[in-house]
Amino acid sequence: MTPETATTEKVTYDPLDSKVTDHPYPHYAQLREIAPVHYVESMNGYVISRWDDVMAVLQDGKTFSSAQFWPELLGEYDPVPEVAPMISLDPPGHVRIRRLANKAFVPGKVNKMGDKIRRVANELIDDIVDRHGDEGEFDFVWEFTALFPVTVIADVLGVDLAQREDFKHWVDALLSAGNRAAYDQDRLDGIAEASKDIRAYFEKVFDQRSANPGEDLISGFIQAEVDGQKLTRSEVLNMAILLLIGGVETTTNLLGISFTHMKRIGNIQEKLRADPELIGPFVEEMLRYDGPVQMLFRHTTRAVEMHGVTIPANTLVMPLLGAANHDDRKYDNAEQFELDRKPKEMMSFGQGPHFCLGFYLSRMEARLAIETLLERFEVLEPLTGEPKWMESYFARGPKGLPVRFKIRG
DSSP, X not given: OOOOOSOSXXXXXXTTOHHHHHSOHHHHHHHHHHOSEEEETTTTEEEEOSHHHHHXXXXXXXXEXXXXXXXXXXXXXXXXXXXXXXXXXXXXXXXXXXXXXXXXXOHHHHHTTHHHHHHHHHHHXXXXXXXXXXXXXXXXXXXXXXXXXXXXXXXXXXOOGGGHHHHHHHHHHHHHGGXXXXXXXXXXXXXXXXXXXXXXXXXXXXXXXXXXXXXXXXXXXXXXXXXXXXXXXXXXXXXXXXXXXXXXXXXXXXXHHXXXXXXXXXXXXXXXXXXXXXHHHHHHHHHHHSOSBOBOOEEESSOEEEXXXXXXXXXXXXXXXXXXXXXXXXXXXXXXXXXXOOOSOOSTTOOGGGOOTTHHHHHHHHHHHHHHHHHHEEEEEESOSSOOBOSOSSBOOBSOXXXXXXXXX
């Protein structure tokens, strides 16, 4: 069947166009209004943009399968292609591994990490002062947000902190593979190199932990039995890389986005400094308003009709989390940032059986980081209101964020 939409107006959304992904929300609004189910030729798939429809897709794993999620995102650059990661396993197959990984991220265990998270934030700020003095300029992304969550998740996984900048480069390169159709060969070679390097690193860690297990999560994966069976080497590698990507990218981008908007939203930083209790609601509303994950990938297991559009079987479907979070059918004044909104539901961590297991840790990291930053810095202000955004339609965040700073005396 010829791909179709329910309107003759030209839809402007194309996830491979950097001008669109730099400023996606006007395009999402157009989709929700005139083409809630829209075929995107460049992706050979359909985007879904309204809250109720995105929710329906994510909750119906039988009709909208996750099995091709990772292959769709990474293609030939998957570091561990021989086994499907948890994120690409449909129920009930993913439950076996998720149950094991979830033990590290339950709220009771995460809450015990609070002191360590604050200590990491303070140590990074001390490093900034050592390099730049008590006032001046630095790149907030590369000198704080890229290092802060990777330091936390590295401790959980039991990997070498000395390579935390490598972790960030590897993760950025892998996530950029989603745009591989638009890249030249040099860029593709860089992604391939990152994929090879991250696998080689975790192969080495696997061998070390197999010989000398510790208290870290990778040792736990190697030793654990699920339904009487141990995880294979490839399953452990897959889990470690997936958790590193999730643990690094979400919080890094959330913090970068948050401070970008602190320059755009009038008096917001002053309000947070005057009343730190508002930082929690600020993080929640920022997750809704401009979240670090913009879409997910599913494939139909049968033909489906939505809003008069027939989506054939075995077809890519992309539920747009960012678009759903701005749906006026779900939220009043959805296009506006409202500090007192306190959204009870949001799409920022997905929904359904693949709801992000690190959601509680990411929220807590962001809240404690912002608390610590505002305590330590008298001034912390982006130099520009329009940063250069990541080259990704899947993840969203600034590639860099130069800031002016002054340490509190």
